[in-house]
Amino acid sequence: MSSKFKTVLSVLCFTTLSAYAQDFSIGVEQRNRGEVGRGYKGKFGDQGGAGGVLFNRTRLKADFTHSFIDVKVTLQNSGMWGESDRSSSNNSVVVYESYANIKLGKGFAFKGGRQELKYDEGRILSSPKWGNAGSSHDAAILSFKHHHLNIHAGGAFNNDDKNQEFYKTDVYHLASNKWYRSMFYGWLHYDVKPHFGFSVLYLNEGLLGEDKKTRHRSTYGGQVDFKKKRFSTRLSAYGQFGKDYADNKEGGFLLAGSAAYKISKHVNLKAGYDHYSKAQNGHKGFTWLYGSAHNFGGYMDFWLEDLNSIRGLGDAYLGVSGKGKTLSYTVDVHAFHSASETVSGTGKHLGDELDITVTYPFKKWCSLEAGASVYMMTDASRAAKNTQVDAGAFGYLTLSVIPSSLRLSLKGKSSH
Numbered sequence: 001m002s003s004k005f006k007t008v009l010s011v012l013c014f015t016t017l018s019a020y021a022q023d024f025s026i027g028v029e030q031r032n033r034g035e036v037g038r039g040y041k042g043k044f045g046d047q048g049g050a051g052g053v054l055f056n057r058t059r060l061k062a063d064f065t066h067s068f069i070d071v072k073v074t075l076q077n078s079g080m081w082g083e084s085d086r087s088s089s090n091n092s093v094v095v096y097e098s099y100a101n102i103k104l105g106k107g108f109a110f111k112g113g114r115q116e117l118k119y120d121e122g123r124i125l126s127s128p129k130w131g132n133a134g135s136s137h138d139a140a141i142l143s144f145k146h147h148h149l150n151i152h153a154g155g156a157f158n159n160d161d162k163n164q165e166f167y168k169t170d171v172y173h174l175a176s177n178k179w180y181r182s183m184f185y186g187w188l189h190y191d192v193k194p195h196f197g198f199s200v201l202y203l204n205e206g207l208l209g210e211d212k213k214t215r216h217r218s219t220y221g222g223q224v225d226f227k228k229k230r231f232s233t234r235l236s237a238y239g240q241f242g243k244d245y246a247d248n249k250e251g252g253f254l255l256a257g258s259a260a261y262k263i264s265k266h267v268n269l270k271a272g273y274d275h276y277s278k279a280q281n282g283h284k285g286f287t288w289l290y291g292s293a294h295n296f297g298g299y300m301d302f303w304l305e306d307l308n309s310i311r312g313l314g315d316a317y318l319g320v321s322g323k324g325k326t327l328s329y330t331v332d333v334h335a336f337h338s339a340s341e342t343v344s345g346t347g348k349h350l351g352d353e354l355d356i357t358v359t360y361p362f363k364k365w366c367s368l369e370a371g372a373s374v375y376m377m378t379d380a381s382r383a384a385k386n387t388q389v390d391a392g393a394f395g396y397l398t399l400s401v402i403p404s405s406l407r408l409s410l411k412g413k414s415s416h
Contacts, residue, residue: 022066029059030401033132039375039392042302042385050393054081055132059096070101078133096136112140117154119187120199120223122292123236123254130294137183137290148191155184181214182206198224201238203289209245217242217250219289230262240287251283252276252307256296266322278312278339285312298334298353300373300394310350310384312339328359338380346380369398 036052038044057078064071074097099113114136116127127135139156158181185203192198200222206214221238236256243249258272274296276286285307293304296315303313319332336350357371375392382388 023064025061025063027061027063028401028403029057029061031057031398033396033398035394035396037373037392037394039302039389040300040394041305042300042392044385044387044389044392055079056081057132061097068103070103071099073098076134096134107144107146109143109145110141111143114138115141117290119152119201120189121234121236122295123256124201124203124219124221124238124289124291125185126290126292128292128294130292135290139183148197150189152187153185154187155182156180157182180205181208195227196225198222204242205289207243207245209247213247215243215245215247217244217287221254231259232261233257233259238286244284244287249283250287251281252279252286254286264322266324268321270317270319270321272317274313274315274317276307276313276315278310298332298336298373298375299355299357299371300353300375300392302353302375302392303336303350306384310338311341313337313350314339326360330357331355336381338384341380346383347378349378349380350384351378351381352376365403366401367399369396369400371396371398 033055034052035055036050038050055078057076060075062073073095075093076096077093079092095114097114097116099111099115101109101111103109116134116136117125117139118127119125122128137156138158139154141152141154143153144151158179183203183205185201187199187201189199190197200220202218202220204216204218206216208214217240219238219240221236223234223236226233234257237254239253240250254274254276256272256274258270260268260270262268279285288304288307294301297304297313298315298317303310307313314337315334317332317334319330321330322328332353332355334353334355336352337348338350339348341348353373353375355371355373357369359367359369361367371394373394375394377385377387377390377392
């Protein structure tokens with residue numbers, strides 16, 4: 001264990017003991033994933049050859065729970081095998097989470113610090129499980145919960161400590177094409193009945209371009225959920241307006257619908273359709289923000305980075321999933337098409353994708369997941385991707401080890 005991990009652990013333990021905490025726990029997560037194939041994210045290279053990579057992620061978590069406050073700290077090291085010098089003391093260990101959630105009473109709470117933002121099905125704000133580094137935000141959230149109503153109002157501001165002059169906020173060095181300078185959002189969820197509920201979300205970003213001007217983009221919408229016995233359905237809709245970093249006009253939208261039916265505890269069926277708008281009337285198509293794109297557009301992430309270059313995207317899918325005594329599985333089939341022909345004469349059909357995943361738990365805290373995907377190309381997809389290959393393929397193997405947390409319960413009178 002590195003000196004950084006030991007130092008943080010010592011400080012947390014000392015603070016917890018001196019404050020007579022009600023509950024304190026320490027947890028570890030260790031994950032390794034190998035990937036191999038060609039065509040992941042629709043990238044084939046000059047010769048369309050195959051390639052592979054090994055990823056690793058280690059997290060050390062500490063939680064402190066009190067009757068009026070919850071505190072969490074998560075340290076993370078994420079990278080590729082061989083990326084860092086094992087003999088170096090400069091291996092990257094970052095603070096992935098560090099927040100306090102203060103319970104104000106009568107349903108109100110305030111949560112501030114570095115934290116994951118997850119809302120609804122994760123199309124706009126989420127922390128993707130697939131991404132090796134995850135996604136967290138430096139944010140503050142005021143929340144209210146009463147019976148079936150849940151309301152959040154959150155905000156974030158990103159600044160850089162380089163070349164600062166007394167907190168001069170016009171110096172901003174974060175990558176303008178990846179992140180925001182400011183973000184404010186409001187979210188409301190209400191369960192009308194036990195089997196019916198809805199959510200609404202409004203999010204505004206302040207985006208700083210290379211010309212040092214800040215432009216604002218807004219995303220709004222929500223989802224409706226219905227569940228009755230074995231049948232469930234979901235409808236989602238989001239629209240956008242404003243401008244992006246490069247002063248391009250936003251105006252895209254996303255419409256999505258899905259239905260699922262549970263035949264038995266071993267077999268679940270689902271079907272759905274997602275529509276991403278094309279660029280038209282001088283504005284862009286739909287722009288993905290901070291959601292789990294990997295969970296929606298096929299596991300090969302083939303098109304979601306190119307929504308504006310393919311003139312809109314339609315994704316019709318069917319799937320079956322289930323769980324046996326030990327193994328669990330999912331099988332999904334996607335059929336992609338564009339809203340209009342990407343290249344004259346090649347048609348709208350962009351190809352089909354088959355995704356298969358199987359998960360086997362050795363123990364409750366140790367599991368092995370294997371996945372395989374095949375993408376069948378068409379003339380339209382080959383023209384859009386500027387390649388002559390007939391198919392793309394992708395496979396991965398993930399070993400996750402998350403031991404049970406070491407939990408200490410300490411009783412005593414708190415000084416607060």
